[in-house]
Amino acid sequence: MSSSTAPATASAAPRTRTTRTPGTTGTPGRSDVVIVGAGIIGLAHAFEALSRGLSVTVVDRDRQPVGASVRNFGHCCISAQDGELLALAQRSRPGWLRAAEATGIWAAEAGTLVVARSATEAAVLEELRAERGGDAVELRTAAQTAALLGRADADAGDLVGGALLPADLRVNPREAAPGLARWVADQPGGQVLWGTAVTGVEPGTVHTTRGSVHGDRILICVGHDLDYLFPDVAEDHEVQRCRLTMARAEAPAGFRTDSAVLTATSMLRYDAFATRPSAARLREEVLGHSRELLDIGANVMFARLPDGTVLVGDSHHYDATTPPFIDERTHELLTAAIARVLGVERLRIVERWQGVYAGSSRGPLLVRDLAPGVRAVTVTSGIGMTLSFGLAAATFDGTLAATA
Template structure:
């Protein structure tokens, strides 16, 4: 499956361009801000060093993980959901309100889901029997002693990560007052001006939405926030027979990564339980989950490894471990999991928190999601930015 391409810009028209807003970075966070700016009647110039989106925005599961967030992030995720649906209608994106199925394979896992249901309510967390879970996975529950039940999270959304950012960029390019400068490297930023490899671009407001590459443009701010690159082991497989659900599928390792789950009383017991039977999964920072694309293939992942500069190599043992665990959840043999594509995902991460929001100069702001929820928060962050409701981080 190829990534949809974006048109090469009319490069000679870039120098001296002026807009109400200049967005540096055509990843999903930058594009969401551009879409929100257009909705509010602003002119926008988007500057992107590559010729199409190729970073974190196209390498992920395409899962807008709303319900598993907590506190301020939950509010942003809910608002982002509305933004995604609006953008999908405008740009013709595949964005089914398919929800997420969290599979519970033990009483402890089920307890975490029940506690979340008790906190959020039965509309937000809908418990499922083992038979219902098995049916969603495309397998009968008979003979499966590893299913205790599960929960459907209906607020979660799905998008196709291979097409979402390119289609949003194409839609933006067709709007009056929007200019996209692909293949244009930013070399410096100051109030009112973005200096690029093709000349200056002027804007009343400037947003740096460059993700983990903030350290290449503003290294002091990236270092102060402790930004690292998180690399992920990802694969695409042919859908096992019977699996037809558009819902994202999450597991116990997912419950150990998202704040909505980890705040539950049984979360500590769950971590101890998983550590006892699957320490190797915790050792690679696994979030075993999978999502089905519109063509029927399935994205499977992922592991997490952190460094300031990511290494380009992937260990096959990590990939095998993730695929084996996904096969167990699906109730199929390892031989039924046929890999068609592998890649390394990457996103910004920081131990200091999930967001970097920093004003660098009058009218210049850096905004980076420093956790794996950029797709989830993107449109909520954009709305909060323009409302003046997004708090800066120190």
Template sequence: MSIATTPSAAASSPASFADLPRGRSDLVVVGAGIIGLAHAFEAVRRGLGVTVVERDHRSVGASVRNFGHCCVTAQRGSQLELALRSRSGWLDAAARAGLWLSEAGALVVARSATELAVLEELREERGADAVRLRTRDEVAEALGRATDAREDLVGGALLPADLRVDPRRAAPRPADWLARQPGVHITWGTNVVGTEPGTVHTSRGPVHGERILLCVGHDLDRLHPREAEAHGVERCRLSMARVEAPGPLRTDAAVLSATSMLRYDAFTAMPSAGRLRAEVAAHSPELLNIVANVMFTRLPDGSLLAGDSHAYGVTETPFQDEATSRLLLREVARVLGVPEVRVTQRWQGVYASSTRGPLLLRDVAPGVRALSVTSGIGMTLSFGLAAATFEGTLTTQD
């Protein structure tokens, strides 16, 4: 599916809460998560008219329930290329929409020689500019650790290309900006019940567009169950929490741990990655049992978004396991070198996941494309995917 590059006539006034646009847009995007909004941003950048249809009255899905971490350096291959392009898109979107964004990077903490070996190997592959090794004392200083709480640190690495946004504003703020642009119409509280070439059928009536893009994440099975089943789409459920700002913490970087290195392709491709998994399995098998990624990111007010665990199923359970939450918070406290962290909020994250690949990309009808990130890195790839979509460089799985 290629998207028109010549703008057509489109609605020129901001959408009211429930109104549908008159006429025909160049692009109709279903879903106001960050993937859909990134494509709307790219459409506007190219002078195209776009309509966004969202079933909820505000962004409440995967795009606001995450760390707000654009995990650029830890990607590999084509995903690294998309992530680097996405980084540029995030910087542009932040400047246009007034979105808070931090270029402080990510700090990967090493608490064993094996963990440090993985980081050293990645530095050898990517270069010292992309992976900046840090000494034990430098990591301790960044974490604000007291002298008597440094014994388990051996070093770490700063990944300067990584970005941070506030996930609670990373979708709403761009949506507000888009709604003010000529040729853009965003309709909230409107459920999509079906699609056909040129038309999106909604609970409020039809919406027409030259091209249609379905960016509904794990909810693709609500509209196109066969395509979702063919890709093995499941819902990945996460245990996450917001904790009070730990006073000593000095770094504004996202902070990752050994379990993070077991989650991302750039690390798992390193020669020492197998040894690292065996090491974690020996001393902390409970972390592997909950598929942990022990990490945290800092919000502008200093509080931390901390987590997370991973549990998979076609339908997610609504129940959170307190033992899992306590385990994650204990590990976050250990990385910080503090006795405990104080929780102010808990929630269940959710995103699309598949063992068959990180990206679902299918043309479900002429001019109708489904696009879901199925690996938990939607924030990271969003704007890169949008650019590639308009350039026609993404390969569909038809």
């Protein structure tokens, strides 16, 4: 590892502690694989490694997952990807299903409903169906879309149609990473060290606030906080923090589908739609009627949780360091837009939070070999849930391209 990537604190790390500490599962030692970060990227890698018979230690500074992986929609948004990301997302799907079966976490083959409320929106969906085929993009009438949204009396109102993307999965972000972490800790070859911050890494050794952990292979899966450990690598990839306004609302009585719901602003953000011939016209159209939504980088979308509440969001603002404040106008714009899609006057909000994930203008993935046996894997786009198990499989197959 070059000195420019070695954190200054590495040599100051204390000796290995072998006592069990509150909130900590297992004791530091040696594993085939050491993974820094118990978010979905680290835990998908841990699941894949254990499935292949490798021993794994996962190290996280917190005492439960609280990062991007628990703050999102739990939407494995496979069909909305294009090119290499689509292939990786498709690879992720069986991994999620295997993990759900092994761990008992909820993963529904519920697909995504994309709502069309103008002829241009419907044209984008038809163009996607023409490219991908009717099995991958099932067009829906306005009345069918209204029924799926649970609108009163299946009132189509402003709907002109929609599409169901059946390959997509839904998971519960509140339980997926915690459930996977519990499963990892329960495996004979697995352990999770909570409340243990990593301060430095060198080949074969991870230095932590509780001593050193050793492994033949080290994976750094710390998401947007890569700059705290490897500032030069993060700067080189222009990693930024993207903050998103999110809320959880009571689901309107008729809204019962497990499918995630996307709208016009979503079509402008995901490549499968944004690369269609009618997408430029769609952007002009949305600019004309909903400029404020574009100004806050909105992806107006929502997804129901098994408890009957619905996750609603989101906006996108990019900074090097994240201000903690949630703008009320942003929240109002998003929730009003979602209420209109659901055909209700307003949503009753039960919870709000700010999500943060890694973004970059350099591309959606940072896969960097930092030293022999040391690799950083950060998804620098808002699709880490979607790609997680595909990335993990590719990592252990040796097919994930990395830069040195």
